[in-house]
Amino acid sequence: MAGLQRVVRSTVIDAPIERVWAVLRDFNSHDQWHEVVGQSRIEGSERSDQVGCVRSFTLRDGNRIREQLLTLSDTEHKSTYCIVEATLPLQRYVATVTLKPVTDGNRTFWHWESTFATPPGMERELRDTVAQGVYEAGFENLRRHLRLGSDQRAPGAVAMPTAMPMPTRRIGVERYGGPEELRPQDGEAAAPREGEVRIRQRAVGVNFLDVYLRRGWVPQMLPVSAASPGVPGMEAAGAVVDVGAQVSGFLPGDRVAYLGPVPGAYCSVRCVPAEWVVRLPAAIEDDVAAALLLKGITADYLLHDLGRVQRGTRLLVHAAAGGVGLLVCAWARRLGAVVIGTVSSDEKARVARDYGCEHVIVTRDYRFADAVQRTCGGADVVIDGLGDAGREENLAALARRGHWISLGQASGPLTPLAPDALVAKSLSFSRPVVFDYVSTQAQLAERAQRVWNALADGAIRPPPIERFSLESAAQAHARLESRGSTGALVLLP
Template sequence: MLQKVMRSAIIDAPIERVWAVLRDFNSHDQWHSAIAASHIEGGERSDQVGCVRSFTLKDGNRIREQLLTLSDTEHKSTYCIVEATLPLQRYVATVTLSRVTDGNRTFWHWASSFATPPGMEQELRDTVAQGVYETGFEDLRRYLRGGADRQAPGRPSPQDAMPGALPVPGRRIALARYGDADQLYPQAFEVPAPGPGELRIAQRAIGINFIDVYLRRGWIPSMLPVSSAAPGVLGMEAAGGVLDVGPGVSGFLPGDRVAYLGPVPGAYCSVRCVPADQVVRLPVEIEDDVAAALLLKGITADYLLHDLGRIGRGTRLLVHAAAGGVGLLVCAWASRLGAVVVGTVSSEEKARIAREHGCEHVIVTRDYRFADAVQRAAGGADVVIDGLGDAAREENIAALARRGHWISLGQASGPLAALPPDALVGKSLSFSRPVVFDYVATQAQLAERAARVWRALADGAIRLPPIERFALDSAARAHAKLEARATIGALVLVP
């Protein structure tokens, strides 16, 4: 008769973290105290269905097991014993993980069936249930907490640098000459192992921001030098999973779902090493593409409204490109704060979306004429959030109310010509030229602001903007569309 053993446990770690360990069919000698040593036969990959792991138990028994199924979407794998010095016959086991919905925890179900020689049923059931499964739960918990003191020689713990970690193949969008979108071209490259303080991230969604266009055009060469010998790579933010961690990094493990944002371009690629202090772990409810669409833009909206603009009830706020990536978030959040939101957009369709996201007065203009309409709608703007730049310069000054604050966020229409102080004196205006990176200069600031964005999304202060996805190789097409003023909401590249 077939014996059945089932055990389950809650592991205090996100499902991605637990699965990153368990999906590796050869990881058990790192974390399970019953295993002395293990290897995959024939040099196959340890997540390849059909591969065989050959291992020795600490009590001297030897077992060969074959991986039968592996599903990353279901977080489930099945394996069987093909040969063993233990009298476990026709042993087939299944590991299934599911998300515990009240936090970052994982439900692990481990079940098997097998036959035994007569009289050994109880003994072998106990061996499997306690010696393998219960012990395994405890050992994995300890391993994930970082106490991998039973680590096999030469195998990395999740806290350590990968000794001798190898470069991995990647794909990136290169830029050898500044210019139009067609200067962007895909290229294969090798991603080195993470250096000290770095994480190597398998990227699943990359945020496109208008600054990427400035850099591609060569407007800020100090930020992105390019040449045919050393092409530059655009991109300030992305989301994905940690592949491995460099020396000295704490707080992250392979498999963690993360997003990052930082002042050094290079995100337009499939795999990237980034400083761990520019990285935040993602809550389970924030999907990769949502993170890539919202991290930089949401944090920008947060500092603009709460820190720099001090937007509150009754503040008259003018937002340009109100249906854009930043614009929609600013409209919704400002409206929640009680501001009178006036926005400019270039089409009726954009106007409709901006209204849906809280823009009370929408001005449709393609040629940067809006000051009269702002004065009519609100009697002038206390704060202007201006990503347009030079073409809107005179109109911004005319649209501002007395003691108004002009926040020059960007320059989609062209770099803003130098502004003499006398241009502001007529209405006692003030002028700011902020950059998001100065508002997330430490990991604590980044984590705090990211958490505010996720909270704002959860409590409805911001609505998820439309997200348009492009394959990584189609980055040039995405850029062309963004520059043509033909996008609404956020753009994301998917490697």
């Protein structure tokens, strides 16, 4: 048997080291810049810069490879990885990527080397494949990725940082009230400050929280006045225009999505803190990202963290055909839960069933407790975005030691609940908010990855999406409040 093969290639890239490293340190970025790579995803719930994570990808020629990140050093700009499984006969493949700044500081020396074994007689062929098909081609592809940036990857974004204010179209609220208070206006998105990313938004997620803000139910979160209109919206997807000082990991043209606790997403261009932002996998369209990010992460923390839903858990989900509801139903079903949902129409019942809701209760007047008790003897967990109108019925629908998770108030704010209301069945009550589950960039990256993985492995699928132009935000709100929508609503700037 021949000894280990060694392939060494290096080049100089016409970009500063931090720009090149921002791409290469992300172990799952290669499907965005390397042409031989088809689709790639990180297995499990690990981040794509976490040592030990495994990327699973297909090559354009149909081969499949799983590689594990072995080391990653941001100070040395160096990473090592190995193949753990492949349909190619590359054995014991270990590769190292090292970057060094070229003395003028604006260019980067990139060294890529590997050792591996091959079946006898295939040494030369596989050395050539790795050297030319992977490394040399990779150098060229990354060069093009950095040079052409936005033009290639995200039409409409500007290629170079402008550091100038940019015009933005936004939806402002000058006084609290109905959907008609959502008025399109012109504004400016200032250049990104330190730690910020400026994004040209392509799809904005509509959440029921935006309705509460517009109505003035959470005034501290959305102060409004004629002089300074409040802009609702907690999440969007789009392309990076430019980044402020101290931001690493994002380049102009990168496709990204974000969510964050300060409203302002109903607009076409926006600056947000980099820690709210995640890079989008190539397979996820902007409108799907805007429909999924906040709602998918909500479904994730509700089921896995707060509700601890598992096989056999009797789960009651209100608004089961809504944006959050459909994701919860599908994911809970995958976990093996007994899923019971409430909806207000037969058409919604059909959609909820299609997404995995096993027992659907059709009710428009919030009467469901008897049906829940009859179906399964009471719910272990209730996921409740209804609020006040379902208050007493929720208490009656819960099983002994049940957990009522009150995450929203579509029917109106919950009147205060005395602790003694819980004592009869040893119930517990939670009032969570998604932003507390993604309060660091690492948490956000991890949860977003779980949502993309759940999508890739079929645990969830995107909800039906109702699309509105940004200018028609008022219509979107009216639709959401009418109880007529199924799935998620998205605004397109």
